[in-house]
Amino acid sequence: MAEKSFKYIILGGGVSAGYAAKEFASQGVKPGELAVISKEAVAPYERPALSKGYLFPEGAARLPGFHCCVGSGGEKLLPESYKQKGIELILSTEIVKADLAAKSLVSAAGDVFKYETLIIATGSTVLRLTDFGVKGADSKNILYLREIDDADKVVEAIKAKKGGKAVVVGGGYIGLELSAALRINNFDVTMVFPEPWCMPRLFTADIAAFYETYYTNKGVKIIKGTVASGFTAHPNGEVNEVQLKDGRSLEADIVIVGVGAKPLTALFKGQVEEDKGGIKTDAFFKTSVPDVYAVGDVATFPLKMYGDMRRVEHVDHSRKSAEQAVKAIKAAEGGGAVEEYDYLPFFYSRSFDLSWQFYGDNVGDSVLFGDSNPSNPKPRFGAYWVKDGKVVGAFMEGGSGDENKALAKVAKARPVAESLDDLTKQGISFAAKV
């Protein structure tokens, strides 16, 4: 059992960790000052690739192609880059105990890591059907997707069950992206989710109607308003059937479950203030414990624009929060300060030939604009959300680079909208004028 001390430790090896390391490197760290500790076996990478390019039947994305920070056009930190920059990358190392008062972390192997400043970047873990006691949920080929090891299992199952039947449980990001990926791999795909439409946390019924019809046209079957209530398996343990709560059953060679995630905060329970299920931070991602910061999916931070505390599970925030925390740490060391984090929420997704972006807040009334006919070869439509007479959120499928920039501008500026009808008529040109 070894003991090592660092000035800074980043706990976690995901997106936030990669962007925090890049920021430390660009501000300058001395060799041996900074360690990144991750339970994954690979250096930080752009996680969204796992549900997209990683699953392509041909020309699939593979590491080192998507290590951080290529996702935002930044420098790619290869495993050897960390060493070159004097950063210790400690992989395949799970921290099982954290003592924030003693400033020490203990790994599963019993190694002790001491720090002066800690950045918690542990991200989220998937919710599992076994956690809810669903019968047969531990059968083989019932798969989840969070880390690269999970993605490798999906790739293996796709190869082993070529052209078979897949059931996707969940109608959110993972459900939609994985249904598309499996369909592209020639699987017979059925999606099952309990809500009245897909992506209900963001999409309105109108937006969802476009995606559901588009997916149906691509051959994906969609079953709404029910859940998977049990699974049966072949004698070899591999899943062969999904039972639905409404009494139906579906044959399945592979089941992918995407029913949500929870932030990994358990190590710090009782040691740090929490809010809305995450670790509470200020606008510099400082927690209630001195010298401890939390970034990415685990942080509940002040969202300045809206004057409330939020936790955001999206890649853009994980990158920007990590950079903000490191900038704040380095500025404080020099006796200075940085501006408060002023985040504009931004989410995106890609599947089949589709690509959408959303900026702002999806609250209030909403209106659709453009051509949302799913049969058109190049659908291009959008939506605005209007609250208290102001446009607060903007969405677009198939937008160009300039149009997406206009969405961001309108969501940030929150201009007054004359009427919902006017927004529908003006469409993207309303945002372009802001």
Ligand code: FAD
């Ligand atoms: P993560 O990237 O999850 O990193 C956490 C890291 O901490 C992991 O390496 C983990 O192994 C490590 N860790 C956790 N606990 C320990 C421990 N005890 N000891 C050691 N290491 C530990 N967002 C979008 O906006 N658009 C998308 O299209 C999109 N696609 C996605 C696709 C997939 C498949 C997934 C899973 C997420 C996607 N997201 C997307 C969300 C986005 O990837 C996350 O919000 C982002 O990765 C969060 O970054 P993070 O650093 O907080 O956590």
